[in-house]
Amino acid sequence: QVQLVESGGGLVQPGGSLRLSCAASGRFFSINAMGWYHQAPGKQRELVAVMSSGGRANYADSVKGRFTISRDNAKNTVYLQMNDLKPEDTAVYYCNAEGSYYSGGALHISNSWGQGTQVTVSS
Numbered sequence: 001q002v003q004l005v006e007s008g009g010g011l012v013q014p015g016g017s018l019r020l021s022c023a024a025s026g027r028f029f030s031i032n033a034m035g036w037y038h039q040a041p042g043k044q045r046e047l048v049a050v051m052s053s054g055g056r057a058n059y060a061d062s063v064k065g066r067f068t069i070s071r072d073n074a075k076n077t078v079y080l081q082m083n084d085l086k087p088e089d090t091a092v093y094y095c096n097a098e099g100s101y102y103s104g105g106a107l108h109i110s111n112s113w114g115q116g117t118q119v120t121v122s123s
Contacts, residue, residue: 002026002112004095009117016121017083022095022114024076029100029107034071034078038091038119045094049080063089085121092116 008020024031035050049069051057057069068081078095095114100107 002028002097002099002101004097004112004114006093006095006114006117009093009119011120011122012085013123014085014087014121016085017081018085018119019082020080020093020095020117020119022078022097024097024099024112027101029102031073031076031097031099033098035096036069036078036080037094037096038089039094039116040091048093050096051078082119085119087121089119090121091119093119 002024003026004022004024006020006022008018012018031053033050033052036048037045038048039045047060048063049057049059049067051069051071053073059067066084070079094116097112099110099112101110
């Protein structure tokens with residue numbers, strides 16, 4: 001079973017910065033994409049940033065130029081550096097990973113989710 005453990009959320013002032021971390025642990029063959037999603041109350045969960053194992057990144061338009069995703073593949077950890085935070089960034093942020101897992105003599109693709117961490121941008 002793969003577990004994703006997040007850290008780094010909290011309260012920050014507008015214009016401030018925050019760095020989220022997500023570490024994967026457990027039994028898996030490999031991890032391909034890792035990314036971050038967020039969900040505000042009453043809204044659908046949406047992609048913030050995602051990075052392939054090869055280092056290619058994609059961002060939501062709303063965070064381009066402000067957020068940076070990075071990975072340490074040796075540690076199976078993904079980070080989200082959030083700069084120039086705005087009140088509209090307030091949401092629960094979830095780590096997600098697409099991995100290959102061994103089961104019944106074959107590899108299977110599945111998604112894992114972190115527990116979510118609250119980011120609140122307010123004065």
